Amino acid sequence: MLKEIIIAIQSYRQAHFFIQKHKLWKWIIIPGVVYAVLFCLCLYFFGRTSSEFIEWLSLKTGLPNWIAKKESGLLGFLFTLSGLFFLLMQMALYISLFKYLILIIGSPVFAYLSEKTDAISEGQELRFQFSEVKSDITRGIKVALRNAGWQILYSCFLLLLSIIPIVGWATPVMAITNECFYYGFSMIDYSFARKHKGTASSNYFITHNRGLAVGNGVIFFLMHLVPVLGWVLAPAYAIIAATFSMRRVREKPGILDNKK
Structure with a gap:
């Protein structure tokens, strides 16, 4: 996995040049702006909604009053830290939903950039075919919605876990990794779409090569x-770097050979 993460990170340098x-x-620049x-x-x-939500949740649960009655400095400190991690988890979930919307x-644009990067790298002219681009766009949307669904479920679980003192302190790191x-999964899938491979093939490969997705996303x-x-630069750099990552591992047997 470490080797795959390194490949994904190095691909950003390739993307820049x-x-x-x-x-x-x-x-x-244009889509980045x-x-x-x-x-x-x-x-x-x-910023407008997070503090209001935490205040509403505190009133509903009665935690501040309960902690005040206990008159325990340690307990107050633990729950203050838990509140901070809960806020961080809120931010992670909020930004995640935004990114999937993007x-x-x-x-x-992502489908076109992936196609163009691969075509230039192979010394070919990009032959624009609306039907293929439309298919890649549709697939990209489906993959984004699928991944958003799984991440929301996972993030909601971590959001609840973040409330628990000590145990919940690891949740921001877990949420960021997830x-x-x-x-990265969504970015890499464009390479499979371009080769007319099914989502089952994409899911299998990325699940067994998590480092490429994690490295791209990091x-x-x-x-x-x-x-x-x-x-401004992050979205387009990510898709081009993901395309180069897949070109680096394409030489491995069996990665893009089957039609499934």
């Missing part, structure tokens, strides 16, 4: 730590 060499900036604006709106609405909205995997996540510029 590839974009520079072939002057693909218009396919990076749209993504950055929507991401800012996501953070704004999260995956659905941006699927035409998010990175499913985001760098995507870290790029968000760079305000504005990172937000």
Whole structure:
């Protein structure tokens, strides 16, 4: 798994030089700016609603009054930390839902970028066929919705777990790892769609090669730590890097050989 993560991380460097060499900036900047604006709106609405939700939950459960009656400094400290981790889990779930919305909205651009990257790398001209692009877009939306469903279930479980003192402190790391995997999953699936492989083949490969998905998602996540510029570049870099990751492992026998 570590080797696969390294391949996925190195692919971002390849993606950067590839974009520079072939002057693909218009396919990076325009959708990236749209993504950055929507991401800012996501953070704004999260800030408006998260504190209100925590206040409502506290009143409904009566936890603050119960802790005050116990007059235990340690108990108060533990639940304060639990509240912090609960807030972090809220943010993770909120941003995850936003990213899947972007995956659905941006699927035409992602499908095109994946196709174009592979065509240029193989020294071929990209032959635009609306039927194939439409099929890739439809598949991308289905995969995004499927992954969103699984991640929501997993995140809700972690959200409840985060309330428990000490036990719940590991939930942010678990949530981020889970998010990175499913985001990378969606990016890598475009390579299988391009080769007309079924979702069963894609699911099997990515499940058994989790490092490629996790590595792709980790760098995507870290790029968000760079305000504005990172937000603009992250989506397109992720899809191009995922395409290069699959080209690196394509030489392994059996990966894209069957039609299932």
